[in-house]
Amino acid sequence: MHNLDETDAKILQYLQQDATLKTRELAEKLNLSYTPVYERVRRLEKEGVIRKYVALVDxxxxxxxxxxxxxxxxxxxxxxxxxxxxxxxxxxxxxxxxxxxxxxxxxxxxxxxxxxxxxxxxxxxxxxxxxxxxxxxxxxxxxxxxxxxxxxxxxxxx
Structure with a gap:
């Protein structure tokens, strides 16, 4: 199990609601700069916390x-x-x-x-x-x- 801090949890919450969010948009929502958000998302992907991005079809x-x-x-x-x-x-x-x-x-x-x-x-x-x-x-x-x-x-x- 991964220990998520509050920022990781918010990133995952936003991406679960809309996986098309760009890193810049995520950074704005989190009031952070681009680079730390980019690095966190890549780490979550690399560790397998984020498995993949999909389109949900009706x-x-x-x-x-x-x-x-x-x-x-x-x-x-x-x-x-x-x-x-x-x-x-x-x-x-x-x-x-x-x-x-x-x-x-x-x-x-x-x-x-x-x-x-x-x-x-x-x-x-x-x-x-x-x-x-x-x-x-x-x-x-x-x-x-x-x-x-x-x-x-x-x-x-x-």
Whole structure:
């Protein structure tokens, strides 16, 4: 875990709200000069605190109207079979997130497609073709209440 000071936390807060902010704009918001802000951002990138910058696309405006969560239970829990499953899922563009979970299921997939017909095709042709799936359980999103990628920053005092 990285120890963030107040300035680092503010930089991360601003960049989570708008990753297109230029260093000069960040410096103005923080009442600092360009160079220390530039160096802090580069350090946060180098240390992996900032992993990447992305554009968040409105899925419905690009025709992806169905979001589903699919629980997956594997038949076999060997390292080889688990790695094979993960490699296959990572290659599927419909799967936008994949989590290894505890409980009755082994994985939770977030799947975004155009409609129910495309989801059925995905389930039957792609997931259904994987040899190690024991069972699946699908949940369909009827409405989004909150969808945020912003993390609250904890400032560590020295």
């Amino acid at each position: 899925r419905e405006k690009v025709g992806k109207k169905l979001m589903a969560f699919c629980n997956i239970a594997l038949k076999e829990h060997s390292k080889v079979m688990g790695e094979k499953f993960v490699k296959a899922v990572v290659a599927m563009p419909e799967v936008t997130e994949c989590f290894n979970i505890s409980g009755d299921y082994d994985f939770l997939l977030k799947i975004i497609v155009e409609d129910m017909s495309q989801y059925q095709q995905f389930l039957m042709q792609k997931l259904g073709s994987l040899e190690n799936i024991g069972s699946t359980h699908s949940l369909f999103v009827m409405g989004e209440i909150k969808n945020s990628s912003e993390l609250e920053m904890q400032v560590h005092k020295k």
